[in-house]
Amino acid sequence: MTSPLASPPLLQARGICKAFPGVQALAGAGITVQPGRLTALLGEKGAGKSTLMNILAGVFLPDAGTIALDGRPVAFRSPREAQAAGVSIIFQELNLVGGLSVAENIFLGRQPLTPWGLVDRRRMLADARDLLAMLDLDVDPAVPVERLKVGTRQMVEIAKALSFDSRLLILDEPTSALTEHEVETLFRVIRRLKARGVGMIYITHRLDELPQIADDVTIFRDGVLVHEAAFAAGDRAEYVRRMVGRDLVDLYPRSTASPGRPLLELDRLSVARPAGGQPLVADVSLAVRAGEVVGLFGLMGAGRTELLEAVYGLHPRATTGWIRIDGVEKPIRSPHDALAAGLALAPEDRKADGLVLGLSIAENVSMASLDQVTRLGIVSRSRETRRAAEAVSRLAIKTPTPAQATGTLSGGNQQKVVLAKGLACEPRVLLLDEPTRGIDIGAKREIYALIDDLARGGMGILVASSELPEILGIADRILVLAEGRVTAEFHRGEATEQAVLHAAIPPTRGAAVA
Numbered sequence: 001m002t003s004p005l006a007s008p009p010l011l012q013a014r015g016i017c018k019a020f021p022g023v024q025a026l027a028g029a030g031i032t033v034q035p036g037r038l039t040a041l042l043g044e045k046g047a048g049k050s051t052l053m054n055i056l057a058g059v060f061l062p063d064a065g066t067i068a069l070d071g072r073p074v075a076f077r078s079p080r081e082a083q084a085a086g087v088s089i090i091f092q093e094l095n096l097v098g099g100l101s102v103a104e105n106i107f108l109g110r111q112p113l114t115p116w117g118l119v120d121r122r123r124m125l126a127d128a129r130d131l132l133a134m135l136d137l138d139v140d141p142a143v144p145v146e147r148l149k150v151g152t153r154q155m156v157e158i159a160k161a162l163s164f165d166s167r168l169l170i171l172d173e174p175t176s177a178l179t180e181h182e183v184e185t186l187f188r189v190i191r192r193l194k195a196r197g198v199g200m201i202y203i204t205h206r207l208d209e210l211p212q213i214a215d216d217v218t219i220f221r222d223g224v225l226v227h228e229a230a231f232a233a234g235d236r237a238e239y240v241r242r243m244v245g246r247d248l249v250d251l252y253p254r255s256t257a258s259p260g261r262p263l264l265e266l267d268r269l270s271v272a273r274p275a276g277g278q279p280l281v282a283d284v285s286l287a288v289r290a291g292e293v294v295g296l297f298g299l300m301g302a303g304r305t306e307l308l309e310a311v312y313g314l315h316p317r318a319t320t321g322w323i324r325i326d327g328v329e330k331p332i333r334s335p336h337d338a339l340a341a342g343l344a345l346a347p348e349d350r351k352a353d354g355l356v357l358g359l360s361i362a363e364n365v366s367m368a369s370l371d372q373v374t375r376l377g378i379v380s381r382s383r384e385t386r387r388a389a390e391a392v393s394r395l396a397i398k399t400p401t402p403a404q405a406t407g408t409l410s411g412g413n414q415q416k417v418v419l420a421k422g423l424a425c426e427p428r429v430l431l432l433d434e435p436t437r438g439i440d441i442g443a444k445r446e447i448y449a450l451i452d453d454l455a456r457g458g459m460g461i462l463v464a465s466s467e468l469p470e471i472l473g474i475a476d477r478i479l480v481l482a483e484g485r486v487t488a489e490f491h492r493g494e495a496t497e498q499a500v501l502h503a504a505i506p507p508t509r510g511a512a513v514a
Contacts, residue, residue: 008071010035010199011056011168016065018051020408023400025051027223030065032216033168033199038190040210040231041203043220043243044440046398046410049203052220053170056201057089058082069168086167090157090174098146103128105145106160131159136185150349154178158186169193170201175209176438179300187213205440207236219243244442251445252473253452259476260290262327263460264311264343264429269321271303271310271484280306282484283321288429288460293451295475296464299504303484304464305348308431311462312338312345325428339368344422348433348464350411354418357407361399362388364406364417369424391420396446412443419450430454432463436470448474468497482506 011033018026026048033039043049054060056067058076067074069085076082082089096105103124104111112120112127128141137155145153154174161169175183190200190213202213210217211233219227219242227242264287271281281303288294296304310319316333323332325341332338338345347353355364362381365388366373373384388402395416399409406417415435422430432451436444451474455461465471471478478495480488480503488503 009033009068011067011069013052013056013067014065016052016055016067017063018048018055018060019063023408025223026055026062026065028065028225029220029223030225030228031201031218032228033201034216035167035199036194036197037215038194038200038202038213039216039218040214041201041218041220042207042239044412044442046222046413047220047243047440048223049220050172050410051223053089053172053201053203056082056087056168056170058087083164083166086164087170088161088164088166088168089170089172090161091172096145096153096157096160099144101142101144102132102139102148102156102159103141105156106131106141106163108160127163128159131163132156134162134189135159136181155182155186158189162189166198168199168201170203172203173205173438174202175204175206183209205438205444207239207441240441243440251441251448252470253449254473255452255456259292260458262287262289263325264288264462265324265327266311267322267324269307269310269319269323271306271315272318272320274318278483280318280484281310284481284484284486286479286486288462290428290458290460291455292476293455293461293463293474295471295478296462296481297466297468297471297478297500297504298464298481299506300466301483302481302504304466304481305433306484307481308345308433308462308464309347312343312431339425339427342428343431344368344425344427344429345431346415346418346422346433346435348437350415350418354421355406355414357405359406360388360403361392361397361406361409361417362402365391365402365420365424368421369426372424387424388420391417391424395420395450412439415439415443415447419447423454427459429460429462432461434465435463436465436467444470468500472497472500480504 009032014030016026016029029048029052031039031041041049055062058079058081061075061077074085106128107124112123114120125141132139132141135155135158139152145156158174174186178186210231214231217229217231217239218225219239221243266284266286268283268285269281270279270283272279284307298304309315311323313332313334323330330341332341351357362384366384370379373380373387385402392399392402397413397416406414436447451461472495476492478490478500479486480500482504483506490500
């Protein structure tokens with residue numbers, strides 16, 4: 001494999017610095033991208049990866065450093081300037097307008113026009129269909145984006161980037177919400193684009209993806225470029241060490257489980273599908289004991305999220321069955337009922353459902369437990385700040401102050417704020433839905449250690465995840481869901497990837513895979 005510096009680069013950035021109030025995001029970062037090659041950009045959350053991508057895409061201007069495109073210095077002052085130069089970005093946080101159609105989102109601001117100056121809807125829909133077909137996506141381009149699932153919206157964002165016919169494509173965590181089939185499709189598109197000479201920057205925390213697509217690798221730590229070379233699949237441990245600045249031993253803390261009494265019991269819990277037909281969750285019975293981590297695993301659409309949401313009272317009209325807390329049947333018809341019963345939920349979509357990004361860390365932490373920081377109906381800001389400071393310390397949230405706006409934090413630190421908010425309610429059972437999605441490996445280990453610590457303290461934890469190694473690593477018991485039903489149960493030490501995956505495959509597809 002050739003060195004990333006062996007031929008004239010498509011893009012070269014060197015010595016890039018960028019500071020925000022209270023934070024030095026970049027302090028000497030850089031990256032090199034060759035035509036027709038994919039550079040994997042690695043680093044922990046807060047390492048500066050997304051900041052540099054925003055600079056390359058024209059969202060921010062650097063404080064110092066140089067950027068050259070095709071050997072010519074550039075300084076993009078807006079995303080439009082970057083796009084005009086052939087640079088497109090697929091942001092980790094989706095940048096779509098929910099009320100507009102798929103086609104309107106793809107061509108927003110540059111819709112094809114008729115000779116009379118009107119939007120040529122027929123051509124726009126046809127062009128959108130061609131892009132969606134390239135991604136093997138069977139979606140009506142006239143449908144509003146707000147009706148689509150998160151994974152499908154991610155594919156629409158990718159189609160939007162492809163519509164610019166860019167020379168440099170930046171992909172920031174593009175597979176975090178995609179199904180296995182969608183990931184395979186995306187990788188096929190990446191290979192075709194590389195064959196056409198498109199250079200790519202690919203940000204991911206899923207290192208197992210890289211052998212399929214990566215040519216080169218760049219690593220940031222604390223806003224500084226620390227490694228740049230051709231990608232080598234066998235160097236995974238070395239990449240992790242360079243990212244975190246130390247060796248990560250025992251990613252999954254494994255205390256000996258001594259489960260106590262059942263804290264949460266579900267008896268034939270079902271969640272009806274809004275349009276009728278097969279239920280989203282069907283007759284699920286399970287128990288979570290004190291000091292136990294129970295994992296829920298299933299493929300996309302298996303009903304993991306719907307089950308946790310039903311337990312938390314988010315689908316009262318669609319939910320049937322029984323929920324018992326400490327052996328006592330509890331009618332949970334709302335999140336308020338759930339909190340009163342000793343349940344707390346960290347939802348799958350932290351930005352949409354878990355946080356108010358414009359509020360401070362302190363305000364978010366206390367949001368679900370205001371009774372603990374109020375007196376005579378008035379919030380005590382000192383008490384709120386004190387409790388938030390304790391959470392910041394306990395969960396190692398990287399921030400100069402609990403007064404910092406939550407939206408300015410990295411994704412990993414935002415997830416810690418979600419967990420802090422739930423723990424502030426002092427729950428007996430913690431419900432976690434994809435607790436480490438889009439989080440770097442160092443932050444993952446911190447969250448795994450927190451889960452282990454909470455379980456050792458006697459809390460019951462029910463965690464749903466689409467990452468099989470994660471479930472195998474942290475769960476004392478694993479329940480597998482397929483099409484809303486429990487198809488298998490494994491105790492720690494019994495489960496293998498093959499056995500769990502086989503149980504997760506719906507019967508209609510099992511014969512083809514077995």
